[in-house]
Amino acid sequence: xxxxxxxPKFQVLKTGQSMTLQCAQDMNHEYMSWYRxxxxxxxxLIHYSVGAGITDQGEVPNGYNVSRSTTxxxxxxxxxxxxxxxxxxxxxxxxxxxxxxxxxxxGTRLTVV
Amino acid sequence: xxxxxxxxxxxxxxxxxxITINCxxxxxxxxxxxxxxxxxxxxxxxxxxxxxxxxxxxxxxxxNIQEKHSSLHITASHPRDSAVYICAVSNTGTASxxxxxxxxxxxxxx
Numbered sequence: 001x002x003x004x005x006x007x008p009k010f011q012v013l014k015t016g017q018s019m020t021l022q023c024a025q026d027m028n029h030e031y032m033s034w035y036r037x038x039x040x041x042x043x044x045l046i047h048y049s050v051g052a053g054i055t056d057q058g059e060v061p062n063g064y065n066v067s068r069s070t071t072x073x074x075x076x077x078x079x080x081x082x083x084x085x086x087x088x089x090x091x092x093x094x095x096x097x098x099x100x101x102x103x104x105x106x107g108t109r110l111t112v113v
Numbered sequence: 114x115x116x117x118x119x120x121x122x123x124x125x126x127x128x129x130x131x132i133t134i135n136c137x138x139x140x141x142x143x144x145x146x147x148x149x150x151x152x153x154x155x156x157x158x159x160x161x162x163x164x165x166x167x168x169x170x171x172x173x174x175x176x177n178i179q180e181k182h183s184s185l186h187i188t189a190s191h192p193r194d195s196a197v198y199i200c201a202v203s204n205t206g207t208a209s210x211x212x213x214x215x216x217x218x219x220x221x222x223x
Contacts, residue, residue, distance in 0.1 A: 031209045033209070033210075033211075035211075035213075040215065041215060042115070042117065042199070042201075042212070042213030042214055042215045042216070043199070043201075043211075043213040044213075045210060045211065048209065048210065050209065058210070090155070090156060092156075092211075094209065096209070098143045098144060098163075098203070100161075101146065101158045101161040102146065102158050102211070103158065104148075104155055104156035104157070104158070105155060106154070106155035107154075107155050107156075
């Protein structure tokens with residue numbers, strides 16, 4: 001099993017450009033989520049999904065869109081990148097149920113100039 | 114005040130020392146998670162606790178639900194333990210959402 005795969009690992013964008021961060025998992029996990037990690041702050045939830053076709057906003061959703069057309073994939077879209085979106089982004093997944101822990105991807109380091 | 118507080122923020126230890134990292138939280142939780150992040154690396158889940166104590170190799174995690182406090186212990190520390198250790202909680206009622214502490218940066222020297 002590959003676990004949670006994030007692509008790309010690094011990306012530099014110009015302000016105003018759009019891009020999609022990819023997240024895929026092969027564990028048939030129902031729950032998937034996106035976080036951003038900024039210096040001096042804990043990871044913060046951007047969007048999450050409890051299953052295909054269902055998404056919801058987290059703590060910092062502005063500037064980001066998500067969709068969940070399949071169980072495996074949960075892409076994060078930046079419609080018009082801003083320097084404030086410079087961050088490290090992590091995708092995580094888990095099975096539904098409080099007894100299950102999380103599996104994290106290796107992260108995407110995004111710089112917006 | 115953050116919902117999840119960790120201490121210390123930074124910790125330097127010599128190889129072989131016993132290490133303790135603390136986590137306090139202010140909300141009701143369904144579980145507490147300890148995560149490890151190596152420099153420039155991804156995040157690995159070490160433990161998920163809802164009560165008591167868990168042990169994996171040289172790592173031990175404990176939780177006191179009444180005091181809203183958890184500790185992560187590393188016995189016989191080694192330079193490869195150098196990483197950021199992150200505490201996170203799953204809130205009650207929204208068990209799939211995590212609230213994170215800001216992490217404890219551990220450096221173990223020879």
